[in-house]
Amino acid sequence: MALIDPINTGLGMIECCPNGKGISGADRIASFTGFWRRYALNMIITISNNVQLPTPEELKDKRTELGLTQSDLAKRAGVSQPLIARIESGDVDPRLSTLKKIIDVFEEVEKEDIQIGTIMNTAVISARPEEHVEVAVQIMERHNISQIPVISMGVPVGSISEEMIVRSLADRKKSAVSQMLIREMMGDPFPTVSPKADIKMVSHMLERNPAVLVLEMGRVVGVVTKHDVMKLLSE
Secondary structure, three states: OEEEOOOOOOOOEEEOOOOOOOOOHHHHHHHHHHHHHHHHHHHHHHHHHHOOOOOHHHHHHHHHHOOOOHHHHHHHHOOOHHHHHHHHHOOOOOOHHHHHHHHHHHHHHHHHOOEHHHOOEOOOOOEOOOOEHHHHHHHHHHHOOOEEEEEEOOEEEEEEEHHHHHHHOOOOOHHHHHOOEHHHHOEOOOOEEOOOOEHHHHHHHHOOOOEEEEEEOOEEEEEEEHHHHHHHHHO
16 A cells, blocks of 8 residues: 655655554654655756746846845845845855845836836927917827927927817907917927936826926937826836
């Protein structure tokens, strides 16, 4: 008679004694301890064979690339700085749970350091100050948006929105509003940043503004809206 291992891993079985009394408690514990050691080793080998784990050098290079010190990484990952140093030097193989914490930190920092130039829209929908308001209305209807920047020679000079146009209709005839020049109605321009601006800073600006323009050498090269930032959550 034999007892089959509780988990079908092909690691063998625990034999009973020939007299039918079964193995002793101490022997049974020793057998199961050996089994779980073999089982854990088997699981680690299986995971290692199916997942490309980063090397110590790759971990160090990534940390350096993200501008993190060993202490920064250790604090954010919830481990000690000496452990990070030993992992990077190859003196110790980290547990999979520790490795996951380190990789999670890398991913978090990468999202924090996203530069606005990498997510901006380079096709900026805009109007010119010398155009009539009806042109701005047509642009907004065509693109299904409620406000656009007003740009002259690549430089932001104002903005116009549905709200401004509707407000003007309260004390003017429709034909009069349509033929007004945009510069006569436009409001303040959207705030501006450089392509290297951090996503955190732009997110705060979008709390109070419908869009943020991206300038390079004083000229508009892109625009970022709340929708662009929201898309990051699904990536």
